[in-house]
Amino acid sequence: MSSRTYQLSAENVNVWFGERHVLKDVNLAFPSNQVTALIGPSGCGKSTFIRTLNRMHELIPSAGFGGKVLLDGEDIYGDGVDPVKVRLKVGMVFQKPNPFPTMTIQENVLSGLKLSGRKNPNNEELVETSLRRASIWNEVKDRLNDPALSLSGGQQQRLCIARSLAMGPDVLLMDEPCSALDPGSTRRVEETILELAPQMTIVIVTHNMQQAQRVADQTAFFLSEDGNPGHVVEFGATEQVFEQPVDPRTNDYVNGHFG
Amino acid sequence: MEKVIDLTPVARPKASQPWARKSPKFIASAAFASIIPAAITLAFIATAGLDFMAALIAIFLPLQVIAAALVGVSVYGRRGILEGLLVVATIFFSSFVFVLLGSVIWSVVSNGAAAISPSFIFQNNYYIQPKTSLEYGGVGHAILGSLLIVGASTLVTVPLGLATAVYLTETQGKSKGIIRTLLQAMAGLPSVVSGLFIYAMFIASGITTYAGWTGSLALIPLMLPTVARVTEESLRLVPAELRNGALALGAPAWRAFVQVTLPAAKSGIVTAVLLGVARVIGETAPLVLTTFAADRTNLNLFSGQMGSLPTYLFNYIAFGFDESIKRSWGAALVILIIVAILFISARVASGTRTKARK
Numbered sequence: 001m002s003s004r005t006y007q008l009s010a011e012n013v014n015v016w017f018g019e020r021h022v023l024k025d026v027n028l029a030f031p032s033n034q035v036t037a038l039i040g041p042s043g044c045g046k047s048t049f050i051r052t053l054n055r056m057h058e059l060i061p062s063a064g065f066g067g068k069v070l071l072d073g074e075d076i077y078g079d080g081v082d083p084v085k086v087r088l089k090v091g092m093v094f095q096k097p098n099p100f101p102t103m104t105i106q107e108n109v110l111s112g113l114k115l116s117g118r119k120n121p122n123n124e125e126l127v128e129t130s131l132r133r134a135s136i137w138n139e140v141k142d143r144l145n146d147p148a149l150s151l152s153g154g155q156q157q158r159l160c161i162a163r164s165l166a167m168g169p170d171v172l173l174m175d176e177p178c179s180a181l182d183p184g185s186t187r188r189v190e191e192t193i194l195e196l197a198p199q200m201t202i203v204i205v206t207h208n209m210q211q212a213q214r215v216a217d218q219t220a221f222f223l224s225e226d227g228n229p230g231h232v233v234e235f236g237a238t239e240q241v242f243e244q245p246v247d248p249r250t251n252d253y254v255n256g257h258f259g
Numbered sequence: 260m261e262k263v264i265d266l267t268p269v270a271r272p273k274a275s276q277p278w279a280r281k282s283p284k285f286i287a288s289a290a291f292a293s294i295i296p297a298a299i300t301l302a303f304i305a306t307a308g309l310d311f312m313a314a315l316i317a318i319f320l321p322l323q324v325i326a327a328a329l330v331g332v333s334v335y336g337r338r339g340i341l342e343g344l345l346v347v348a349t350i351f352f353s354s355f356v357f358v359l360l361g362s363v364i365w366s367v368v369s370n371g372a373a374a375i376s377p378s379f380i381f382q383n384n385y386y387i388q389p390k391t392s393l394e395y396g397g398v399g400h401a402i403l404g405s406l407l408i409v410g411a412s413t414l415v416t417v418p419l420g421l422a423t424a425v426y427l428t429e430t431q432g433k434s435k436g437i438i439r440t441l442l443q444a445m446a447g448l449p450s451v452v453s454g455l456f457i458y459a460m461f462i463a464s465g466i467t468t469y470a471g472w473t474g475s476l477a478l479i480p481l482m483l484p485t486v487a488r489v490t491e492e493s494l495r496l497v498p499a500e501l502r503n504g505a506l507a508l509g510a511p512a513w514r515a516f517v518q519v520t521l522p523a524a525k526s527g528i529v530t531a532v533l534l535g536v537a538r539v540i541g542e543t544a545p546l547v548l549t550t551f552a553a554d555r556t557n558l559n560l561f562s563g564q565m566g567s568l569p570t571y572l573f574n575y576i577a578f579g580f581d582e583s584i585k586r587s588w589g590a591a592l593v594i595l596i597i598v599a600i601l602f603i604s605a606r607v608a609s610g611t612r613t614k615a616r617k
Contacts, residue, residue: 056507061431088509098500102522115510115518160504167508 007032007201008053008090008171009070014229015048015057016064023049024229026067028220030171035193035202037212037238040222041253045230046205047095049222050173053203054090055083071171088116090171091164095179097156099148099163106144108159112167126166134162135192154185161192172196174204178211190215209254213242221250285334292330296322323347367591374589384554384566389578398590400556401571402597404471407560408550408567409540411475412482417532419479420486424531427487428494429516446484453477454545462549471560474550474567478539486535493527494520529609537598543569568594 008030015023023045030036038046051057053069055076068075076086099108109127113120120126127144131137136158140151148159157177164172174193178186186208193202193215206212212219219241224230234241234250245251274280300319303309309318327347331339379397387396426432427439457477461467497520505515521528546567552574553564572590575583 054507056503059503059506084509084511087507092507094500094504094507096500098498098504100501100504100519100523102519102525111505111518112508112510115505115508115514117511117514163504163508 012067014066018062021229034217037216044222044224091169092173095176130162130166171201292326370588371592389583401566404565404567412478416482423487424490451544454548458548469551471565477545482535489531493524526609
């Protein structure tokens with residue numbers, strides 16, 4: 001293998017909700033500047049897994065966790081690590097666009113700074129670069145002071161991406177970012193992902209096989225069978241996972257035979 | 260010739276809600292079903308000299324129920340019986356509540372209007388006897404007293420109520436169940452008990468004489484459950500996605516709450532405060548026991564008795580003279596007006612800045 005730096009990696013990640021074991025021994029490495037897609041049927045634990053990567057997982061009251069998540073070599077679940085600091089480095093975009101309804105478009109982009117109590121000398125420039133990187137600048141540049149909810153769903157989602165980008169994260173987690181969007185908006189979000197990929201590590205959960213093939217360098221297939229905890233069945237380069245899967249279950253899933 | 264597609268918008272026609280259309284048969288039978296019972300009832304009132312309310316309940320209502328059931332059956336078949344009965348019940352009970360509320364407001368307005376004048380609102384009660392004519396003296400001191408006493412307890416209760424609601428919704432605290440039960444129990448606390456408690460604690464024990472702040476203190480346990488529960492409900496309505504969105508941006512929990520959850524729940528919290536104020540502004544018993552009453556304007560919450568609208572109303576109605584009862588009605592109207600002003604201004608102030616999609 002090459003000398004890729006593994007900026008983010010999960011080692012033996014196990015997750016429980018109450019007494020129920022939902023993820024078992026997940027080992028995944030996310031190289032810098034690459035896109036990793038997490039695929040698998042509903043309920044296989046991929047959304048749960050992605051939430052462990054920026055410590056959003058622990059916000060669920062019954063959550064339990066075992067294992068390590070290394071960010072730049074440091075375990076984010078280590079003693080004394082502040083989850084808030086982790087989330088500053090690891091941004092997240094959710095399934096449903098969630099712009100802050102009481103804020104304008106511009107305020108939404110800057111909300112991360114305000115929310116983390118940071119000051120930025122040049123807000124206007126930051127708003128423009130963030131919106132440009134999320135490929136939404138041209139659509140909103142004339143109405144930055146309109147309420148965020150005046151945007152369409154696809155625009156709202158790209159605004160949420162811009163909001164995350166404004167924080168300058170090293171890693172961007174995306175939990176089914178296009179599942180609520182129409183094909184046109186989906187295409188634009190995918191273009192955004194591809195533009196961002198050279199600059200950061202991206203992890204994306206998706207139910208859309210074509211999407212995974214279009215955007216991801218590598219793909220992990222999660223599966224949870226017969227009530228057993230979810231685990232990674234296959235992990236590798238996207239082409240290989242889709243075209244020459246090692247495991248027959250991967251083959252069945254990516255070809256639409258089940259799931 | 261090329262086909263021309265006309266895309267100019269057309270004004271909305273009047274009949275553009277086909278689902279709201281009622282069949283002529285339905286309208287006819289429904290009208291029939293209300294006219295016949297009404298006619299029979301009126302005939303009874305005219306001939307037998309029955310009391311209006313008695314006729315309404317004893318004759319009109321049963322007839323109306325039967326007629327509605329018959330219409331229901333003729334239009335919808337068997338399931339129409341229940342449908343007809345439900346329609347009558349809904350209309351009857353909602354108009355009952357409406358009439359009840361309307362008559363309360365009407366009696367206060369019609370009786371109180373006579374007492375209202377600039378002097379009644381701005382003057383205090385010094386040198387005024389129960390039989391003094393209404394041209395002299397008024398509730399100025401009581402308005403200020405009420406506002407001060409209720410204002411002070413609002414200042415204390417709102418942070419407490421907000422904190423309670425935050426504990427109940429935003430944290431994973433272990434005592435939530437107990438706190439909720441305590442709030443419920445507190446909501447059932449008779450106001451006089453609250454007043455008595457403060458009286459025993461501070462006044463009977465000689466710590467202080469009657470004073471405004473003891474009144475504010477007695478109102479807090481009455482106001483707190485309302486503020487806390489309504490705030491809790493409105494915080495609960497804020498979607499979890501917003502909270503998570505803020506946390507995922509690296510916000511500490513308190514900032515996510517202050518900058519995202521709180522603004523999203525703003526109008527609900529304003530309602531909570533308002534309901535809390537409305538709950539206590541008419542409280543009489545705790546104030547009689549703690550602030551007592553005063554005829555002079557007293558703006559110092561920490562010393563001396565203090566007048567307030569409910570105690571003023573209570574005292575003057577107890578005198579029993581015509582003039583004094585008029586003063587009581589006037590005070591009642593002033594309370595209603597203050598609540599109305601609070602309500603409207605809070606609604607305006609909390610008008611949300613977010614507009615729906617244009």
